[in-house]
Amino acid sequence: MNGKKIIGLTGTYCAGKNHVASLLEKRNIPVLDVDKLGHQVIEAEKDRLIVRFGSDILDPQGLVDRKRLGLKVFGKAEDLAALEEIVHPAANRETLSWIDKQEEKTCVINAALLHRSQAFEAMDAVIIVEAPLFVRLLRARKRDGLPWPSLLKRFRSQSTFSAQYCKGKTDIYRVENFGFSCCGTQSKLETRINEILSLMGSM
Numbered sequence: 001m002n003g004k005k006i007i008g009l010t011g012t013y014c015a016g017k018n019h020v021a022s023l024l025e026k027r028n029i030p031v032l033d034v035d036k037l038g039h040q041v042i043e044a045e046k047d048r049l050i051v052r053f054g055s056d057i058l059d060p061q062g063l064v065d066r067k068r069l070g071l072k073v074f075g076k077a078e079d080l081a082a083l084e085e086i087v088h089p090a091a092n093r094e095t096l097s098w099i100d101k102q103e104e105k106t107c108v109i110n111a112a113l114l115h116r117s118q119a120f121e122a123m124d125a126v127i128i129v130e131a132p133l134f135v136r137l138l139r140a141r142k143r144d145g146l147p148w149p150s151l152l153k154r155f156r157s158q159s160t161f162s163a164q165y166c167k168g169k170t171d172i173y174r175v176e177n178f179g180f181s182c183c184g185t186q187s188k189l190e191t192r193i194n195e196i197l198s199l200m201g202s203m
Helices: 017-026 034-044 046-053 066-073 077-101 133-144 148-156 185-199
Strands: 006-011 031-033 107-110 125-130 171-176
Touching (some): 006 017, 017 125, 017 185, 031 034, 031 077, 034 046, 034 077, 034 107, 046 066, 046 077, 077 107, 133 148, 171 185
Parallel strands (some): 006 107, 031 107
16 A cells, blocks of 8 residues: 555445445455444443433433434434534544554545544545445335334435535545345445555555
8 A cells, every 4th residue: 555545435324334344444444433433422421411412312221322312313403513512522533543543554434424524624535335225225224123204304314415525625436335246236346446445546
């Protein structure tokens, strides 16, 4: 690999970005899962979250139930902003610290809200993972078990997802993740990832 490069990885709801992250890790590229990091920060900030959103965000074990918390803020701009004010500063600090520790390695920041990371402006490229609507719907239904109206509402809330990345100067690479083992789709996905890394001088 030719020097340190920071790659952002993101995608719409249930597009399969975590699968792409696993393929990058298999190529010995370190990946930071900011969504998992956010889970740790949420637990660390539990007391502040209870004060703001109430004790009913806790599960029977006394841990923050992220689904309950998500329902509290979904579609409510003021509540979402309050949640981000609590969680994002700590997540950003941890992200920047992790990047610094990578020294000369190419590394990947995997995040659903990548454009809100303090590291976004320093990224050399962004990979946006995409998948057909029906594939995403089936994945979401299987993974989260939400009713169809709720799922469709989430999908509609991301109607301008790609536009927020195209406004910047960072190189954008799109990856189709159909999720089928047949028809050579996995092989095409692997080839596309290799192509992107080669273009970036990271292979």
